[in-house]
Amino acid sequence: xxxxxxxxxxxxxxxxxxxRDENVFLMGEEVAEYNGxxxxxxxxxxxxxxxxxxxxxxxxxxxxxxxxxxAMMGLRPIIEFMTWNFAFVAFDQIVSNAAKMRYMSGGQxxxxxxxxxGNGAAGQLAATHSNSTEPFYANVPGLKxxxxxxxxxxxxxxxxxxxxxxxxxxxxxxxxxxxxxxxSDAVDYTIPxxxxxxxxxxxxxxxxxxxxSYWLAMEAAEELSKQGYEATVIDPRxxxxxxxxxxxxxxxxxxxxxxxxxxxxxGGIASEVGFQIQQRAFDYLDAPVQRVTAKDxxxxxxxxxxxxxxxxxxxxxxxxxxxxxxx
Amino acid sequence: MAIAxxxxxxxxxxxxxxxxxxxxxxxxxxxxxxxxxxxxxxKATMDLEVYDDGVLLKKVVDEGSGVPIGGLIAVLxxxxxxxxxxxxxxxxxxxxxxxxxxxxxxATPEAAPVSEVVAPGGxxxxxxxxxxxxxxxxxxxxxxxxxGIDIAALSGSGPEGRxxxxxxxxxxxxxxxAAKAAPVAQPLAQPVAQPVAQPVAQPVSAPAPxxxxxxxxxxxxxxxxxxxxxxxxxxAQSKFTAPHFYLTIDVDMAEAMAFRSRLNKLGEAQxxxxxxxxxxxxxxxxxxxxxxxxxxxxxxxxxxxxxxHREVHVAIAVAIDEGLLTPVxxxxxxxxxxxxxxxxxxxxxxxxxxxxxxxxxxxxTFTTSNLGMFGIEEFTAIINPPNAAILAIGGIRDVPVVQxxxxxxxxxxxxTLSCDHRAIDGATGAQFLNTVKGYLEQPMxxxx
Numbered sequence: 001x002x003x004x005x006x007x008x009x010x011x012x013x014x015x016x017x018x019x020r021d022e023n024v025f026l027m028g029e030e031v032a033e034y035n036g037x038x039x040x041x042x043x044x045x046x047x048x049x050x051x052x053x054x055x056x057x058x059x060x061x062x063x064x065x066x067x068x069x070x071a072m073m074g075l076r077p078i079i080e081f082m083t084w085n086f087a088f089v090a091f092d093q094i095v096s097n098a099a100k101m102r103y104m105s106g107g108q109x110x111x112x113x114x115x116x117x118g119n120g121a122a123g124q125l126a127a128t129h130s131n132s133t134e135p136f137y138a139n140v141p142g143l144k145x146x147x148x149x150x151x152x153x154x155x156x157x158x159x160x161x162x163x164x165x166x167x168x169x170x171x172x173x174x175x176x177x178x179x180x181x182x183x184s185d186a187v188d189y190t191i192p193x194x195x196x197x198x199x200x201x202x203x204x205x206x207x208x209x210x211x212x213s214y215w216l217a218m219e220a221a222e223e224l225s226k227q228g229y230e231a232t233v234i235d236p237r238x239x240x241x242x243x244x245x246x247x248x249x250x251x252x253x254x255x256x257x258x259x260x261x262x263x264x265x266x267g268g269i270a271s272e273v274g275f276q277i278q279q280r281a282f283d284y285l286d287a288p289v290q291r292v293t294a295k296d297x298x299x300x301x302x303x304x305x306x307x308x309x310x311x312x313x314x315x316x317x318x319x320x321x322x323x324x325x326x327x
Numbered sequence: 328m329a330i331a332x333x334x335x336x337x338x339x340x341x342x343x344x345x346x347x348x349x350x351x352x353x354x355x356x357x358x359x360x361x362x363x364x365x366x367x368x369x370k371a372t373m374d375l376e377v378y379d380d381g382v383l384l385k386k387v388v389d390e391g392s393g394v395p396i397g398g399l400i401a402v403l404x405x406x407x408x409x410x411x412x413x414x415x416x417x418x419x420x421x422x423x424x425x426x427x428x429x430x431x432x433x434a435t436p437e438a439a440p441v442s443e444v445v446a447p448g449g450x451x452x453x454x455x456x457x458x459x460x461x462x463x464x465x466x467x468x469x470x471x472x473x474x475g476i477d478i479a480a481l482s483g484s485g486p487e488g489r490x491x492x493x494x495x496x497x498x499x500x501x502x503x504x505a506a507k508a509a510p511v512a513q514p515l516a517q518p519v520a521q522p523v524a525q526p527v528a529q530p531v532s533a534p535a536p537x538x539x540x541x542x543x544x545x546x547x548x549x550x551x552x553x554x555x556x557x558x559x560x561x562x563a564q565s566k567f568t569a570p571h572f573y574l575t576i577d578v579d580m581a582e583a584m585a586f587r588s589r590l591n592k593l594g595e596a597q598x599x600x601x602x603x604x605x606x607x608x609x610x611x612x613x614x615x616x617x618x619x620x621x622x623x624x625x626x627x628x629x630x631x632x633x634x635x636h637r638e639v640h641v642a643i644a645v646a647i648d649e650g651l652l653t654p655v656x657x658x659x660x661x662x663x664x665x666x667x668x669x670x671x672x673x674x675x676x677x678x679x680x681x682x683x684x685x686x687x688x689x690x691x692t693f694t695t696s697n698l699g700m701f702g703i704e705e706f707t708a709i710i711n712p713p714n715a716a717i718l719a720i721g722g723i724r725d726v727p728v729v730q731x732x733x734x735x736x737x738x739x740x741x742x743t744l745s746c747d748h749r750a751i752d753g754a755t756g757a758q759f760l761n762t763v764k765g766y767l768e769q770p771m772x773x774x775x
Contacts, residue, residue: 255466255492282465283465283466283468283469284465284466284469285465285466286464286465286466286467286491286492287464287485287491325484325485325486325491325493
């Protein structure tokens with residue numbers, strides 16, 4: 001084990017996979033000469049050279065398409081978006097080509113590509129730079145979506161993503177790149193895509209939260225514990241496939257569910273989880289499923305407003321208390 | 328731990344049962360399945376079985392007492408065990424009193440007889456504004472169902488009175504109020520709660536309320552039976568909520584009379600049950616219901632649906648000394664006349680013996696009521712909910728009729744259909760009635 005930053009864990013995963021498999025390469029804006037916008041790929045140009053660490057112009061649609069073509073021809077590209085907010089211009093490539101090529105070619109072509117980059121709101125970056133983009137892509141069958149909450153998961157899941165034969169969207173939180181944590185240095189350390197992590201166990205309610213929201217959930221759970229309510233906290237780690245069974249098993253014990261999700265409420269991840277749970281565990285619910293999400297307006301710029309817009313620990317505690325009927 | 332024997336829910340409409348007779352004594356050993364008492368419900372007198380083995384430690388209620396569903400009737404346990412724990416739990420408020428009263432255990436329970444905890448029948452406005460719908464979480468509903476708890480009898484501690492897990496758990500532990508003052512499951516409490524007539528006399532021992540009329544000489548008060556209470560409540564509910572309209576038609580019964588006597592002569596030889604005019608009407612109604620499915624319906628406001636019944640089950644009003652029962656001839660449309668006759672005879676007999684079981688009276692889709700045998704020419708009946716209609720049958724009269732311009736003697740029977748206008752419109756009812764008339768005037772067509 002070594003203590004690594006989130007960005008270092010990602011770098012370790014990419015480096016190890018590039019050492020292991022010469023078909024793996026990294027492409028994106030400023031990934032080479034500048035060492036990455038968030039210094040995720042620091043030093044990788046020196047190690048792997050300009051044929052495998054490739055700087056691109058500002059042209060997400062173009063280099064995403066290039067990556068998809070390369071993947072169809074047998075390479076295993078990692079496409080870095082400086083932020084998922086910029087990937088909207090590559091939306092057609094991801095949704096129409098990456099996601100559907102295997103299906104539309106009757107399995108003759110596969111697209112083993114990873115798209116990764118910063119996701120979600122990060123302080124005062126205003127409306128166009130503060131999207132949590134999971135739900136946009138989660139709506140598309142054919143894409144896998146991974147959103148880890150800590151450095152260890154980031155490494156193990158990114159390695160699995162690179163080895164996956166289907167397109168994987170890997171979503172990192174811009175505010176978590178500097179987060180430190182113990183990371184396994186075991187050889188071939190991978191975490192399977194689609195398995196939840198039970199971070200905390202309690203009988204009174206279940207809180208589901210991924211990526212940055214996971215930390216809100218844990219803080220809320222600690223505070224609730226001081227008030228006498230023990231929460232199970234589940235980090236799904238993967239948005240698609242979503243590990244519903246873990247949530248259902250927990251709801252069967254706790255009878256109450258709160259979902260914390262930084263994306264927008266309407267048609268969001270929390271909505272889907274809430275729906276699936278009411279359908280598959282209806283008889284075990286003792287209270288309506290609660291969700292804590294971004295507010296249903298564009299992200300504001302002002303500091304106090306963006307803080308009010310994003311889910312908070314207080315919001316999570318309040319939702320938990322509604323589910324517990326102790327308000 | 329001693330075991331509580333509670334008043335079970337013995338029929339759909341039951342709210343309270345009267346303990347008619349004890350068949351076991353305190354100290355008797357009983358086994359699961361033994362009958363320890365008889366309970367009068369709104370419909371019948373039924374046996375009360377115990378579900379456990381043990382000794383009858385305590386008979387909690389006296390013969391003749393009414394007990395709400397879930398109320399304590401008796402306590403079972405091991406020989407020599409104390410019944411106090413159970414009694415204290417059902418004692419209502421049960422705070423401190425039980426522990427303080429320990430040296431004299433008899434005092435506490437008797438001070439607060441369980442049978443007096445709740446007076447169902449709704450002498451208060453309903454608490455839930457939601458049309459009587461019981462709000463409960465899915466989990467609470469499931470737990471209550473599995474635990475055999477009547478969820479409508481619980482008080483909810485969730486938002487807007489929602490019944491949640493902790494409420495069901497409390498009820499299972501037995502430390503919740505057995506029922507609330509005005510059960511939410513009774514949407515129609517209001518009309519019923521305002522009796523048309525005041526009781527004529529008050530018991531002398533009780534100080535008379537200001538408004539009560541003075542006791543009249545020569546009057547006698549009789550405690551309402553469960554059956555009478557239920558009849559009153561259901562008929563008031565029907566009459567006050569269902570807008571009734573009435574359609575009367577005159578039926579020529581000459582053919583039916585000839586047909587019936589021919590039929591019975593044939594049947595007699597084969598040892599079949601005698602077919603009555605009422606059986607002919609039952610069969611005619613059943614066939615007509617099949618042709619007019621709009622009549623075979625229930626208007627269910629709470630569920631927001633009109634329920635069209637696929638099966639035809641005709642209930643027949645039977646008068647007995649204590650009141651009125653409506654046993655059901657099932658699938659009357661598919662039964663032959665002598666089968667209907669046999670069914671009706673058996674059901675009427677059971678009704679008079681008060682041995683009808685819930686399956687004998689539940690699930691009707693239409694009802695007939697016949698007062699022809701009392702010389703009643705025509706009358707209107709109150710719909711038997713949740714049916715959409717009831718047919719009131721008068722007697723067959725000899726009447727002068729004009730046939731081909733000549734005066735002649737005729738046989739006529741008036742029938743009056745009461746319809747729930749929420750479910751049925753005038754034309755629908757009229758067409759149905761004409762079909763019934765057609766069958767009775769050409770009875771052979773019923774055999775086609």
